[in-house]
Every structure is written in structure tokens, then in C-alpha cells.
Amino acid sequence: MxxxxxxxxxxxxxxxxxxxxxxxxxxxxxxGISRVPRERWDPxxxxxxxxxxxxxxxxxxxxxxxxxxxxxxxxxxxxxxxxxxxxxxxxxxxxxxxxxxxxxxxxxxxxxxxxxxxxxxxxxxxxxxxxxxxxxxxxxxxxxxxxxxxxxxxxxxxxxxxxxxxxxxxxxxxxxxxxxxxxxxxxxxxxxxxxxxxxxxxxxxxxxxxxxxxxxxxxxxxxxxxxxxxxxxxxxxxxxxxxxxxxxxxxxGTAVNQDGRxxxxxxxxxxxxxxxxxxxxxxxxxxxxxxxxxxxxxxxxxxxxxxxxxxxxxxxxxxxxxxxxxxxxxxxxxxxxxxxxxxxxxxxxxxxxxxxxxxxxxxxxxxxxxxxxxxxxxxxxxxxxxxxxxxxxxxxxxxxxxxxxxxxxAPSVRTTASAPPALGAHVFTLTAPDAPALRRNLAAQAEAIGRRQSPVGPLCRASYRVKSGHAVRAAVVVGAEEGSSRLAEALRDERPTAAQQGPLIAALFTGQGAQFPTMGAQLYRSSSLYRRHLDAADAELLQYTETSVRDLLLHGDSAVHRTR
Incomplete structure (x- = not known):
């Protein structure tokens, strides 16, 4: 078998x-034994x-x-x-x-x-x-x-x-x-x-x-x-x-049989x-x-x-x-x-x-x-x-x-894959059908996480990769070096008051001066999705800039400040 x-x-x-x-x-x-609950029956x-x-x-x-x-x-x-x-x-x-x-x-x-x-x-x-x-x-x-x-x-x-x-x-x-x-x-x-x-x-x-x-x-x-x-x-x-x-x-292995007579x-x-x-x-x-x-x-x-x-x-x-x-x-x-x-x-x-x-x-x-x-x-x-x-x-x-x-x-599993670079912070997300349910969810998660010592990274990743999303949402940012007790404390501090009917996305085009050396470098190394898109954008820009903008970002070159 x-x-x-x-x-x-x-x-x-x-x-x-x-x-x-x-x-x-x-x-x-x-x-776990207790008295028969009053609402069941009266012995x-x-x-x-x-x-x-x-x-x-x-x-x-x-x-x-x-x-x-x-x-x-x-x-x-x-x-x-x-x-x-x-x-x-x-x-x-x-x-x-x-x-x-x-x-x-x-x-x-x-x-x-x-x-x-x-x-x-x-x-x-x-x-x-x-x-x-x-x-x-x-x-x-x-x-x-x-x-x-x-x-x-x-x-x-x-x-x-x-x-x-x-x-x-x-x-x-x-x-x-x-x-x-x-x-x-x-x-x-x-x-x-x-x-x-x-x-x-x-x-x-x-x-x-x-x-x-x-x-x-x-x-x-x-x-x-x-x-x-x-x-x-x-x-x-x-x-x-x-x-x-x-x-x-x-x-x-499993088996099932019968006593017969x-x-x-x-x-x-x-x-x-x-x-x-x-x-x-x-x-x-x-x-x-x-x-x-x-x-x-x-x-x-x-x-x-x-x-x-x-x-x-x-x-x-x-x-x-x-x-x-x-x-x-x-x-x-x-x-x-x-x-x-x-x-x-x-x-x-x-x-x-x-x-x-x-x-x-x-x-x-x-x-x-x-x-x-x-x-x-x-x-x-x-x-x-x-x-x-x-x-x-x-x-x-x-x-x-x-x-x-x-x-x-369970069998011991050896892995040779290198761990992704540590992020500076993690985001823990929670959702619910309405604001009162979200408050209950925050309280329940704070209590559950506070009981155990778990790495913050996997907890946060699971919160948005495994949990199904609802209309009302909350997000809590915690530092990568902080433990689960800090996450529990942050969850208790959240006070959602209004329902949000879906995510709102804003795009900000600031023009000159918002970039800084190594901006996005850590994300480039840790996210294959971001890496793929930045590589594609860099390839398109290269015919105009003659210099790789991606390389300037990754190496912290001050030339990134040049408007052209």
C-alpha cells in the first residue's frame, strides 16, 4: 500500500x-467533562x-x-x-x-x-x-x-x-x-x-x-x-x-472488517x-x-x-x-x-x-x-x-x-533551496463580511497568536495566501525582527470602524526627485513577479537610456537621480 x-x-x-x-x-x-448544558435536557x-x-x-x-x-x-x-x-x-x-x-x-x-x-x-x-x-x-x-x-x-x-x-x-x-x-x-x-x-x-x-x-x-x-x-x-x-x-x-495502512456472529x-x-x-x-x-x-x-x-x-x-x-x-x-x-x-x-x-x-x-x-x-x-x-x-x-x-x-x-525533508532574502517588514491581513465581524476576527486572531511563539513571516504569508478575502479588510505591519507577541499586540490595537466596499487603488506620478539609490533592490531579489516586470521595463528603456536603469537601482548608483 x-x-x-x-x-x-x-x-x-x-x-x-x-x-x-x-x-x-x-x-x-x-x-473535558462537564454538567449537561441547561439548554439540552434536565437529567x-x-x-x-x-x-x-x-x-x-x-x-x-x-x-x-x-x-x-x-x-x-x-x-x-x-x-x-x-x-x-x-x-x-x-x-x-x-x-x-x-x-x-x-x-x-x-x-x-x-x-x-x-x-x-x-x-x-x-x-x-x-x-x-x-x-x-x-x-x-x-x-x-x-x-x-x-x-x-x-x-x-x-x-x-x-x-x-x-x-x-x-x-x-x-x-x-x-x-x-x-x-x-x-x-x-x-x-x-x-x-x-x-x-x-x-x-x-x-x-x-x-x-x-x-x-x-x-x-x-x-x-x-x-x-x-x-x-x-x-x-x-x-x-x-x-x-x-x-x-x-x-x-x-x-x-x-488501514483496514476494516466485521465481527459477524x-x-x-x-x-x-x-x-x-x-x-x-x-x-x-x-x-x-x-x-x-x-x-x-x-x-x-x-x-x-x-x-x-x-x-x-x-x-x-x-x-x-x-x-x-x-x-x-x-x-x-x-x-x-x-x-x-x-x-x-x-x-x-x-x-x-x-x-x-x-x-x-x-x-x-x-x-x-x-x-x-x-x-x-x-x-x-x-x-x-x-x-x-x-x-x-x-x-x-x-x-x-x-x-x-x-x-x-x-x-x-512524517519523513525528514532536506531542502537545498536558498531562503529568500529577509524582508524589512511583514503585513498581516484580515478580512470579514462586515465591520463587527472584522473586530471579532481581530480579537480572535490576537488571542490565538498570543498563545504561541511562531515566526512572523509564515503567519503573515498565510494570512493573505491561504485566507479567503471578504469586503471589509484590515492590515497590520510588523517588523521582520518582531515576534508573534508584537503581532498580537498590534492586532489588539486595531480599531476598524468603517466598512470598505472593496480595495481602492491609487497611482501617484511624482515626476523628478522621488527615487533613491537601491530603491526596489530588495523587492527585486525576493519577488520573481516584480523581477520579471522590472527586467521587461528595463529592456524597453535601454534603447533610449543606453544605461540599464535596473542596474543603477540595484547597485545604488547616484546616477539614478539624473532626470534623463
């Missing part, structure tokens, strides 16, 4: 509004756990940004809104301005397990409108992304219960390798709007009373529900490297889990012993954890050094249709940062699992990675559809 690169990603999970905060949550072993009335992994402001949506009318936006499943926003940011993270994808054969593959919005809206028969119709349906979550970005590649929603989004990744990988598309977005989304599924877990004996999953822990006592959305941008590795894309991680429709099968891992290892061309860590399914149920540990033991028992094992469900709860993509993004970030985060609840490992004998261990402290590293990722559906993936750290 050829490899596929993860070139961009975005996510939003409980306690983590973006990938940066998600990584921060994982590294500190944080807990005292409906029953079920009173806590879970919930998104703050899950209904927030900038409909004007996507040119969606307020009426249509109000009728959309929140999962559609979340996935549309997440897809947009994932493409930007991959260095792609989303509007430039229009007309391309980009594929969209979305995993989704539930549509509680449909339960709430389609049962109100008198209130059904055309907007309610297009606002519902699993397919529409994927279709909405392709429609708004004008993507022409394969587009589908996948429901295999808890493994949905990793199966979506598997399908996206196969579409890339078969040449069905050259770029794909794969993701998953889950929102809990009613207590129905929580009540099912409870009455089936699967629910954790405190709403927390405790994977492989002595305290494991069931599933806690979680929400979230995540997406990755995928390309064939050779294409990504040829185009100089940033690569978070490499997908070496197990001990019950919702009961896991150790043998099928073993086989799906083996198939992924074969397709990746790796030995199980080379896998450094595995992001497990890890629901925190007694039966599920036991079956999964035994399946892993078939390939990892007897290792000289036990393989690290964890599950992001300990931090977020079980995000159901988004569980697989949550695990994939965790693994991709771990390989990117060369660190495997701690396993939440690792302090009290379930002694009945006898993990050490099975060649497994939970991480009580982060694991630093050295050299190329391999990781496994499992996601198992409640109905028996299993998925496993093998990922590898």
Missing part, C-alpha cells in the same frame, strides 16, 4: 476549541447521567461568512454547521485557500452516528419546511461541505456506529490510492441533543454513572457520552512532498479485532513489534477493555519493552461518530510533536487486564519519541464494524 499524508487538520472537542488547545488538554491529562426529569463531554456554544454559527440565510442556518443540523466550519479551517491549515478548491475533484468523507436534530425537527409535522428537509440527513453533512466549496469529487457520509469516522478515513485513503481523487477531506462529527442514547447505554448496563470513560482503568464502569468534530486533509505522500506541503503524519449484536469479537489489526499491519508493511504506541478504542467498559487488551496481546505479548496504550475517550468521553477522527488527530499530533501524551486514569490500571503480561502499558508520564515512529489506531463499531490504521511520523 502506498502512503497517504495528513497535510492539514482541525478539531473542536470538549474543553478544546482548536487543535492547539486539544494538544494542551492531552498533554496535561485534562478532563432530573429525563434520567440518565448528568455529566458528559459537551461543546460550549455548539449552536454558534457565522451564517453570513458562508452566505447562508438566517432562516436556512436555523434549520440546519448543528452537525452540518460544525463540519462546514471545521472543513474550512482544516483546508486553511493545509495551506489551501478554500475558495481555490472550487471545481476540483476533492473528496469529502464524513463519519456520523446519530441525528438527534432529526428527532427534534422532523417529528413536528406542521413545522416542516424545505429548509428543514435539507437541514437534516447524514448525507447532507458531507454534501453541505462539497456544495459550499464547489467540490466535484466523491462525497459521502458513513455510519458504522462508533467506528464511523475511522472508516471514513479508510474510504478516503482508498479513493486517493485508486486515483478517484487527488485530495480528500475525512472527518467525523457528533452532537448530543437528547438523552435518548444515554438512556440506552444506561438500560443496557453500559453507562458510567459519572459520565466519564475510564479506559483500561480499575475504575472503569461504563461509557460517558461526548461531543466533537474533527477533520483531516489527506493527499498521496509523493504528491504532498513534491509540492512542499507540511505533513503532520503519514498513514501507512459474535456473542451478541453489540458484543465485540476478540478474533475480528485481532484480524483487522493484522490486515492493517500487512497493508502498511510493518511488524507489530515496531509499533511504539497504539491509540485504543478504550470505551472503559469491563467487557470492551478486556476484549481489546486480549486482541492487542495476540500481536504484542512478549515484547522486550511493552507498547504504550491509551485512549482519548478518557479526556473527552465517547464522541461516537467522531471517536475515530479524535483518535487519529491525537496520533497525528503525537507524531508531529514527537511526544505521546499521558493516559488519563493510568494511575489505577485495571489489574484484571494484566496489561504487562500482554506487552502493554499505560502512560503515567509523556513518552518522548526518537527517530521515525510507528503508531496504531483502533476504532470499533457497536454493531461490529472494526477499523484499524497504522501511522508513521
Amino acid at each position: 502506498s502512503a497517504v499524508a495528513v497535510t492539514g487538520l482541525d478539531c473542536r472537542f470538549p474543553g478544546a476549541e482548536d487543535p492547539y488547545r486539544f494538544w494542551e488538554l492531552l498533554m496535561r491529562g485534562g478532563d 432530573g426529569v429525563t434520567g440518565g447521567p448528568g455529566e458528559g463531554g459537551f461543546l460550549a456554544d455548539a449552536d454558534a454559527f457565522d451564517n453570513a461568512f458562508f452566505t447562508i440565510t438566517p432562516r436556512e442556518a436555523a434549520s440546519m443540523d448543528p452537525q452540518q454547521r460544525l463540519m462546514l466550519q471545521c472543513a474550512w479551517r482544516a483546508f486553511e491549515d493545509a495551506g489551501i485557500a478554500p475558495h481555490r478548491l472550487a471545481g476540483t475533484a476533492t473528496g469529502v468523507f464524513v463519519g456520523v452516528m446519530g441525528s438527534e436534530w432529526a428527532q427534534l425537527t422532523l417529528t413536528d409535522l406542521p413545522g416542516i419546511t424545505p429548509q428543514i428537509g435539507s437541514g437534516n440527513g447524514y448525507c447532507m453533512i458531507a454534501n453541505r461541505v462539497s456544495y459550499h466549496l464547489d467540490l466535484k469529487g466523491p462525497c459521502l457520509a458513513v455510519d458504522t456506529a462508533c467506528s464511523s469516522s475511522l472508516v471514513a478515513v479508510h474510504l478516503a485513503v482508498n479513493a486517493l490510492l485508486s486515483g478517484e481523487c487527488d485530495q480528500a477531506l475525512a472527518g467525523g462529527v457528533n452532537i448530543a441533543l437528547t438523552p435518548a442514547l444515554g438512556l440506552f447505554y444506561e438500560r443496557a448496563g453500559l453507562a458510567a454513572p459519572d459520565g466519564r470513560c475510564k479506559p483500561f482503568s480499575a475504575g472503569a464502569n461504563g461509557i460517558g457520552r461526548g461531543e466533537g468534530v474533527g477533520a483531516v486533509v489527506l493527499r498521496r505522500l509523493e504528491d504532498a512532498l513534491a509540492d512542499g506541503d507540511h505533513v503532520y503524519a503519514v498513514i501507512r 459474535s456473542n451478541g449484536l453489540t458484543a465485540p469479537s476478540r478474533w475480528s479485532q485481532q484480524e483487522v489489526m493484522a490486515a492493517a499491519y500487512r497493508r502498511a508493511g510493518v511488524e507489530p513489534g515496531d509499533v511504539v504506541f497504539t491509540e485504543g478504542h478504550g470505551t472503559g467498559t469491563a467487557l470492551g477493555d478486556m476484549i481489546e487488551a486480549k486482541a492487542l496481546a495476540a500481536w504484542h505479548a512478549g515484547r522486550a519493552r511493552p507498547m504504550a496504550l491509551g485512549s482519548v475517550k478518557g479526556n473527552l468521553g465517547h464522541t461516537e461518530g467522531a471517536a475515530g477522527i479524535a483518535g487519529l488527530i491525537k496520533v497525528a499530533l503525537a507524531l508531529h510533536h514527537r511526544t505521546v501524551p499521558v493516559s488519563r486514569f493510568a494511575a489505577h490500571e485495571n489489574p484484571g487486564l494484566r496489561l504487562a503480561e500482554k506487552g502493554l502499558r499505560l502512560l503515567k508520564s509523556p513518552l518522548r519519541l526518537s527517530g521515525p515512529a510507528l503508531a496504531g489506531l483502533s476504532s470499533f463499531g457497536m454493531g461490529g464494524t472494526n477499523a484499524h490504521a497504522v501511522l508513521e511520523s
Whole structure:
């Protein structure tokens, strides 16, 4: 199997509004579990756990940004809104301005397990409108992304219960390798709007009373529900490297299978889990012993954890050094249709940062699992990675559809190209549909940039090469030697007050005296576009001046002041 690169990603999970905060949550072993939001349901009335992994402001949506009318936006499943926003940011993270994808054969593959919005809206028969119709349906979550970005590649929603989004990744990988598309977005989304599924877990004996999953822990006592959305941008590795894309991680191999007739429709099968891992290892061309860590399914149920540990033991028992094992469900709860993509993004970030985060609840490992004998261990402290590293990722559906993936750290890329000359200053640009939105954008960018230490140059270049433009604009100039903290400070100082209906261009012809030695020399060396036009103009002038005006400028010759 050829490899596929993860070139961009975005996510939003409980306690983590973006990938940066998600990584921060994982590294500190944080807990995204909270009380059921008041606007969802009252556990005292409906029953079920009173806590879970919930998104703050899950209904927030900038409909004007996507040119969606307020009426249509109000009728959309929140999962559609979340996935549309997440897809947009994932493409930007991959260095792609989303509007430039229009007309391309980009594929969209979305995993989704539930549509509680449909339960709430389609049962109100008198209130059904055309907007309610297009606002519902699993397919529409994927279709909405392709429609708004004008993507022409394969587009589908996948429901295999808890493994949905990793199966979506598997399908996206196969579409890339078969040449069905050259770029794909794969993701998953889950929102809990009613207590129905929580009540099912409870009455089936699967629910954790405190709403927390405790994977492989002595305290494991069931599933806690979680929400979230995540997406990755995928390309064939050779294409990504040829185009100089940033690569978070490499997908070496994926596999999907089914339990068939197990001990019950919702009961896991150790043998099928073993086989799906083996198939992924074969397709990746790796030995199980080379896998450094595995992001497990890890629901925190007694039966599920036991079956999964035994399946892993078939390939990892007897290792000289036990393989690290964890599950992001300990931090977020079980995000159901988004569980697989949550695990994939965790693994991709771990390989990117060369660190495997701690396993939440690792302090009290379930002694009945006898993990050490099975060649497994939970991480009580982060694991630093050295050299190329391999990781496994499992996601198992409640109905028996299993998925496993093998990922590898991104290859080291050597470049011999000389860096462009340093510029004296950089320009950071921001746009929005209107002035209030621009002010919100300024505040959000200032907060985001202020949290990290990043070179100013790439931030500024991305702001105008990757971001799509709107009518109202702001630009901030920062010195090349200034850091991201100075840029954040400058963004906070901006006070846009008036809308501008498009850019205004002014041309100033000053006549004699405005030029100076070396004027434009630095731009000539750093910009091929400017260089091409100045060379052309110089060639035309040469028949009249008998001296190269370009050379006078580049060498700082005082003859540039001569009017002729």
C-alpha cells in the first residue's frame, strides 16, 4: 500500500476549541467533562447521567461568512454547521485557500452516528419546511461541505456506529490510492441533543454513572457520552512532498472488517479485532513489534477493555519493552461518530510533536487486564519519541464494524533551496463580511497568536495566501525582527470602524526627485513577479537610456537621480 499524508487538520472537542488547545488538554491529562448544558435536557426529569463531554456554544454559527440565510442556518443540523466550519479551517491549515478548491475533484468523507436534530425537527409535522428537509440527513453533512466549496469529487457520509469516522478515513485513503481523487477531506462529527442514547447505554448496563470513560482503568464502569468534530486533509505522500506541503503524519495502512456472529449484536469479537489489526499491519508493511504506541478504542467498559487488551496481546505479548496504550475517550468521553477522527488527530499530533501524551486514569490500571503480561502499558508520564515512529489506531463499531490504521511520523525533508532574502517588514491581513465581524476576527486572531511563539513571516504569508478575502479588510505591519507577541499586540490595537466596499487603488506620478539609490533592490531579489516586470521595463528603456536603469537601482548608483 502506498502512503497517504495528513497535510492539514482541525478539531473542536470538549474543553478544546482548536487543535492547539486539544494538544494542551492531552498533554496535561485534562478532563473535558462537564454538567449537561441547561439548554439540552434536565437529567432530573429525563434520567440518565448528568455529566458528559459537551461543546460550549455548539449552536454558534457565522451564517453570513458562508452566505447562508438566517432562516436556512436555523434549520440546519448543528452537525452540518460544525463540519462546514471545521472543513474550512482544516483546508486553511493545509495551506489551501478554500475558495481555490472550487471545481476540483476533492473528496469529502464524513463519519456520523446519530441525528438527534432529526428527532427534534422532523417529528413536528406542521413545522416542516424545505429548509428543514435539507437541514437534516447524514448525507447532507458531507454534501453541505462539497456544495459550499464547489467540490466535484466523491462525497459521502458513513455510519458504522462508533467506528464511523475511522472508516471514513479508510474510504478516503482508498479513493486517493485508486486515483478517484487527488485530495480528500475525512472527518467525523457528533452532537448530543437528547438523552435518548444515554438512556440506552444506561438500560443496557453500559453507562458510567459519572459520565466519564475510564479506559483500561480499575475504575472503569461504563461509557460517558461526548461531543466533537474533527477533520483531516489527506493527499498521496509523493504528491504532498513534491509540492512542499507540511505533513503532520503519514498513514501507512488501514483496514476494516466485521465481527459477524459474535456473542451478541453489540458484543465485540476478540478474533475480528485481532484480524483487522493484522490486515492493517500487512497493508502498511510493518511488524507489530515496531509499533511504539497504539491509540485504543478504550470505551472503559469491563467487557470492551478486556476484549481489546486480549486482541492487542495476540500481536504484542512478549515484547522486550511493552507498547504504550491509551485512549482519548478518557479526556473527552465517547464522541461516537467522531471517536475515530479524535483518535487519529491525537496520533497525528503525537507524531508531529514527537511526544505521546499521558493516559488519563493510568494511575489505577485495571489489574484484571494484566496489561504487562500482554506487552502493554499505560502512560503515567509523556513518552518522548526518537527517530521515525510507528503508531496504531483502533476504532470499533457497536454493531461490529472494526477499523484499524497504522501511522508513521512524517519523513525528514532536506531542502537545498536558498531562503529568500529577509524582508524589512511583514503585513498581516484580515478580512470579514462586515465591520463587527472584522473586530471579532481581530480579537480572535490576537488571542490565538498570543498563545504561541511562531515566526512572523509564515503567519503573515498565510494570512493573505491561504485566507479567503471578504469586503471589509484590515492590515497590520510588523517588523521582520518582531515576534508573534508584537503581532498580537498590534492586532489588539486595531480599531476598524468603517466598512470598505472593496480595495481602492491609487497611482501617484511624482515626476523628478522621488527615487533613491537601491530603491526596489530588495523587492527585486525576493519577488520573481516584480523581477520579471522590472527586467521587461528595463529592456524597453535601454534603447533610449543606453544605461540599464535596473542596474543603477540595484547597485545604488547616484546616477539614478539624473532626470534623463
